[in-house]
Amino acid sequence: MRRVLLLAVPLLPLLLAACSIDQSRLGHFVNQTVQPGMPMDQALTRMHAEGFYCNAGSGADAVIACTRAYERLVQKNCVERVDLVRSAHNAKTLGAVEVLEVKCPK
DSSP, X not given: OHHHXXXXXXXXXXXXXXXXXXXXXXXXXXXXXXXXXXXXXXXXXXXXXXXXXXXXXXXXXXXXXXXXXXXOSSSOOEEEEEEEEEOSSOTTBEEEEEXXXXXXXX
């Protein structure tokens, strides 16, 4: 039993980290994945490759909402949310990226 505890203690920070939300890490990840100025089709492809579902609608919407489930070990899953905003000058270009607050059930 003592050996099990000795092995489990170093893993405790990893388990606790898996239960918490790191909003800044999500923002950094998204900003490394997509950047303003890139073609919107390329941004949507990259977000999809990273597990996000993006509701592109008719293709004429100014804002495209993207979501991804954030799986947690102990608590219920959360939803990561990102808005891709079309450029005001060219609808086929990504104008801005807005990382929204992660939503978790209470």
